[in-house]
Amino acid sequence: MPKLIRLYITQVAIGFGIAGVFVALLLWFDIANLWHLVTHSSDGPLAVLILWVANGIVFAGVQFAIAVMRMKDDDDDDHHGGLRQHVMRRDYATIPVRVEDTRRPFRPRG
Numbered sequence: 092m093p094k095l096i097r098l099y100i101t102q103v104a105i106g107f108g109i110a111g112v113f114v115a116l117l118l119w120f121d122i123a124n125l126w127h128l129v130t131h132s133s134d135g136p137l138a139v140l141i142l143w144v145a146n147g148i149v150f151a152g153v154q155f156a157i158a159v160m161r162m163k164d165d166d167d168d169d170h171h172g173g174l175r176q177h178v179m180r181r182d183y184a185t186i187p188v189r190v191e192d193t194r195r196p197f198r199p200r201g
Contacts, residue, residue, distance in 0.1 A: 098158060106149075109154070110146035110147035
């Protein structure tokens with residue numbers, strides 16, 4: 092399996108695990124009376140599943156983004172800047188250009 096695919100699957104699994112802990116803490120601390128809503132409704136398990144999947148998608152994306160941004164690129168360690176080429180500079184003179192205002196003047200109604 093390619094390294095990038097293995098990295099993605101690992102980070103997505105970690106993200107969904109974090110989402111599971113997050114949803115469990117939401118239910119445990121009864122945020123917004125969520126435990127009561129879930130346990131006293133026939134659609135409660137479906138709501139918990141949807142909450143876990145939605146948070147899992149977000150947490151997995153963030154986890155993978157953090158993992159990608161933390162990857163070190165060893166190719167750029169030797170370079171400490173660009174070539175610093177000199178660009179030929181020209182001094183331009185500003186020339187004023189007159190433009191006539193052809194709009195109608197503002198007249199308030201009333």
